[in-house]
Amino acid sequence: MAGLTYTILDATNLSTAEIYGRVLCDMGERYPEIVALSADLAKSTKIGMFGEKFPQRFFNVGIAEQNLFGIASGMAKVGLVPFVSTFAIFTSMRGLDQVHTDICYQNLNVKIIATHAGLSFGQAGTTHHCTEDLSIMRSMANCKVIVPADGIETANAVQAAYETLGPIYIRINRGFDQIFYENTDYGFRIGKAVQVAEGNDLTIIACGSCVYQAAEAAKILRSVDHINARVLNMHTIKPVDRDAILAAVQETRRIITVEDHNVVGGLGSATAEVLALSGKACAFEMLGIPDTFSIIGLHEDLMNYYKIDTDGIVEAARKLIGKEFEDDENWDDEV
Amino acid sequence: MPLDQQELRFLEDKANQLRHLCVDTVAWAGAGHIGGSMSAMDIMVLLYYKYLHIDPQNPGWEDRDRFVLSKGHAGIGYAPILADKGFIQRELLTEYNHTGSSLGIHLDSLRVPGVDASTGSLGHGLSIALGMALGIRLLKKSCKVYCLLGDGECNEGQVWEAAMAISHFKPCNIITIVDRNGLMIDGATEEVMKLEPFKQKWEAFGFIVKEVDGHNFKQLAEAVEYSISENSVPVVIIADTIKGCGIDFIENDYRWHYGGLDSDKISEAHKSLTAYYEKRIKGE
Ligand SMILES: Cc1ncc(C[n+]2csc(CCOP(=O)(O)OP(=O)(O)O)c2C)c(N)n1
Numbered sequence: 112m113a114g115l116t117y118t119i120l121d122a123t124n125l126s127t128a129e130i131y132g133r134v135l136c137d138m139g140e141r142y143p144e145i146v147a148l149s150a151d152l153a154k155s156t157k158i159g160m161f162g163e164k165f166p167q168r169f170f171n172v173g174i175a176e177q178n179l180f181g182i183a184s185g186m187a188k189v190g191l192v193p194f195v196s197t198f199a200i201f202t203s204m205r206g207l208d209q210v211h212t213d214i215c216y217q218n219l220n221v222k223i224i225a226t227h228a229g230l231s232f233g234q235a236g237t238t239h240h241c242t243e244d245l246s247i248m249r250s251m252a253n254c255k256v257i258v259p260a261d262g263i264e265t266a267n268a269v270q271a272a273y274e275t276l277g278p279i280y281i282r283i284n285r286g287f288d289q290i291f292y293e294n295t296d297y298g299f300r301i302g303k304a305v306q307v308a309e310g311n312d313l314t315i316i317a318c319g320s321c322v323y324q325a326a327e328a329a330k331i332l333r334s335v336d337h338i339n340a341r342v343l344n345m346h347t348i349k350p351v352d353r354d355a356i357l358a359a360v361q362e363t364r365r366i367i368t369v370e371d372h373n374v375v376g377g378l379g380s381a382t383a384e385v386l387a388l389s390g391k392a393c394a395f396e397m398l399g400i401p402d403t404f405s406i407i408g409l410h411e412d413l414m415n416y417y418k419i420d421t422d423g424i425v426e427a428a429r430k431l432i433g434k435e436f437e438d439d440e441n442w443d444d445e446v
Numbered sequence: 447m448p449l450d451q452q453e454l455r456f457l458e459d460k461a462n463q464l465r466h467l468c469v470d471t472v473a474w475a476g477a478g479h480i481g482g483s484m485s486a487m488d489i490m491v492l493l494y495y496k497y498l499h500i501d502p503q504n505p506g507w508e509d510r511d512r513f514v515l516s517k518g519h520a521g522i523g524y525a526p527i528l529a530d531k532g533f534i535q536r537e538l539l540t541e542y543n544h545t546g547s548s549l550g551i552h553l554d555s556l557r558v559p560g561v562d563a564s565t566g567s568l569g570h571g572l573s574i575a576l577g578m579a580l581g582i583r584l585l586k587k588s589c590k591v592y593c594l595l596g597d598g599e600c601n602e603g604q605v606w607e608a609a610m611a612i613s614h615f616k617p618c619n620i621i622t623i624v625d626r627n628g629l630m631i632d633g634a635t636e637e638v639m640k641l642e643p644f645k646q647k648w649e650a651f652g653f654i655v656k657e658v659d660g661h662n663f664k665q666l667a668e669a670v671e672y673s674i675s676e677n678s679v680p681v682v683i684i685a686d687t688i689k690g691c692g693i694d695f696i697e698n699d700y701r702w703h704y705g706g707l708d709s710d711k712i713s714e715a716h717k718s719l720t721a722y723y724e725k726r727i728k729g730e
Contacts (some may be wrong), residue, residue: 177569185563209570
């Protein structure tokens with residue numbers, strides 16, 4: 112989007128949600144049809160920054176998520192572009208019937224920026240962890256699902272969401288993410304993975320806060336183990352970048368997915384679907400929350416506990432690199 | 447403007463004609479939500495033939511009034527109106543519920559011209575209508591949003607979330623009507639899940655309540671006009687209705703929430719409707 116570029120200078124000392132709030136304010140200036148809604152989480156999700164700037168165009172509906180998404184749908188129906196923010200758990204579960212029927216089914220131009228996703232609100236306990244949303248939202252027809260790696264990528268995702276017609280779900284974390292991108296100029300496109308490290312020994316496919324961890328893991332693998340790991344930032348879970356996955360199978364034949372989400376239904380599953388349909392053999396590992404309700408703690412501690420941080424990825428890569436999956440190099444007999 | 451004699455007669459005739467068409471549609475469909483369609487028919491007829499500013503030639507007209515049928519299962523009562531108005535072809539009704547038809551039990555706003563919201567999951571409509579109303583106000587347009595709810599539907603917490611928010615945001619361009627037929631699927635509302643004191647509930651949420659006979663066009667019209675002209679306090683019209691209204695063997699029997707009619711029952715239903723119409727015309 113011309114004119115709206117953000118750099119590390121904009122991102123330093125800002126949480127991911129604050130960057131979102133800022134971008135939304137900038138967009139609000141340019142696009143009068145943008146309105147914003149929250150359910151008593153204006154401050155926490157930072158959508159309230161838009162509310163302070165454009166009080167007439169901001170609607171806090173109180174703690175009523177079903178009403179929240181219903182109202183957003185009605186606003187989209189009369190031509191506005193609603194941005195809606197509450198926690199991921201209350202978006203993908205408490206208000207899901209409304210997200211499903213009022214927004215996705217009717218293919219409405221509503222942008223949902225769900226915060227405090229994954230284990231990022233770790234200390235709040237499992238009622239506030241959200242490790243199911245990607246699975247749930249991925250199965251909503253019409254809806255695109257994006258997991259930005261950091262604040263800068265969130266800026267890109269939010270702008271791209273405005274430019275793309277139809278329902279979009281963007282999940283971001285609570286608090287500060289490790290800064291991964293220095294500026295917004297790296298060619299972000301919905302549905303197109305970004306290769307953030309080159310390599311042909313194996314591919315690590317990551318999304319969200321796991322992208323930074325994967326890139327760090329690749330550095331260790333390269334210097335310590337002489338393993339050249341390709342790292343893909345799969346920021347769009349739906350539509351997933353099939354071509355990038357197929358190229359990874361062809362060229363590296365070993366894939367690890369890593370996500371701050373249940374291993375059921377998210378990035379790992381999306382990747383596995385592409386793999387299975389391709390008929391190509393591939394050594395494959397999925398890192399994530401192992402289909403359990405997560406323990407309580409700091410985000411970084413939990414990422415370590417569930418082995419979706421640098422250490423966990425390095426360990427999984429070392430295992431995977433030794434795994435036999437095919438006796439010969441003949442691809443013709445594999446389908 | 448209140449109804450004059452000629453308008454009243456026109457509405458009576460229209461409602462009668464559409465009740466018959468609804469029964470035919472149930473026959474073509476094999477079965478349908480006949481009870482709740484009959485209770486809502488007069489309300490929908492009044493809105494569609496007296497109040498809604500809409501253009502069947504241009505269903506997407508931006509400045510049109512909106513209608514949200516929150517009790518979406520009454521689609522089989524709503525579709526005949528859309529056909530009569532010219533939004534859809536009348537022949538389509540003969541395919542109601544058939545595989546591949548654009549008309550199913552709950553009408554789809556993307557497939558059926560004239561339908562402003564896809565409903566079916568109860569409790570959603572008032573929130574959607576509120577969103578439309580707030581959007582319309584923000585865009586400085588003068589169109590209105592009409593929303594029709596079922597009474598059983600008011601068990602849903604979301605209805606009260608929306609009511610609270612209407613009181614809070616005061617959009618003033620939303621007309622809320624509840625079809626208070628007293629029945630839901632499993633029985634009487636007061637037995638399945640007590641709604642009374644219903645009026646006081648709405649009042650407690652900040653509404654002015656107009657209780658009217660939902661099969662009396664004059665009373666309904668007065669309440670709608672009151673609601674349109676009241677610009678500071680939200681209004682809800684509680685329309686006292688009869689589930690299955692006009693079909694004697696269906697009236698007030700919760701078991702007729704949804705059902706099929708064989709050819710004997712179809713002619714019985716038509717006969718009953720004709721008798722009902724004649725009674726209404728005579729003012730009985
Ligand atoms: C959320 C939801 N739960 C359950 C149903 C199934 N259902 C369809 S109609 C109905 C009863 C509705 O009663 P009421 O609102 O009084 O409608 P009416 O009697 O006017 O037909 C139910 C429970 C539904 N459509 N949506």
